[in-house]
Amino acid sequence: MEIKELGHIVLYVRDLERSAGFYRDVLGWRQILPAPSSDGKLGDAPVAAFNASGGRTHHELLLIGVGEDAAAQPEGRRVGLYHFGLKVGTSDDELREALARVTESGTPLLGMSDHVVTHSLYIADPDGNEIELYVDVPGVDWESDAIDTPPRPLEL
Known part of the structure; x- marks a missing residue:
């Protein structure tokens, strides 16, 4: 077997409308099912x-609503998903725009890192x-240029 690409991510969420609004209105995903109503x-x-x-x-991306009484993500070190990455553009200017958008929405900023091959913001849904x-750093060959270098603080 050979994996060709990551196809999709499925997340359980407590409040489907709240989470759909976050992914649609803050992160800019295109909602395809169901089509949101005018209300x-x-x-x-x-x-x-x-x-x-x-x-x-x-x-x-598929969200499945499981209700407000669902168990929370455990704190600290744990087995399971750490994060998933979303490419938001090709330049630091686009990353700055993403930072402004998440900051304006009140989304918690968990960190910012320079990974040599990428510049990254970390947020929580x-x-x-x-x-x-x-964003990928232009001119960096991720197959040979310091992909194993520890992350450094990122300043935008």
């Missing part, structure tokens, strides 16, 4: 599907799932 309600099914503006596949927003 912002999602419909009867406890799911919402999204894809990026390029529309490369049927869906790249409404359920505490960590997301890396990043």
Whole structure:
């Protein structure tokens, strides 16, 4: 077997409308299922599907509402998902725009890192799932240029 690409991510969320709003309105994902109504309600099914503006596949993100009584993400070291990365552009200017957008929305900024091959912001969604927003550093060959270098603080 050979994996060709990462196809999609599925997340359980407590409040589907809140999380759909975050991924749609803050991060700019295109909601494809169900189509949001004029009143912002999602419909009867406890799911919402999204894809990026390029529309490369049927869906790249699926949210499944599980209710407010669902267990929280455990704190500290744990087994499971650490974060997922979303490329937001090709320049630090685009990363600055992303920073301004998440800051304006009140989204917690967890950190900023220069990984040599990428410049990254780390945020959390409404359920505490960590997301890396990043740009590739132009001119860096990630296969040979310092991919194992420890991250450094990033200043935008």
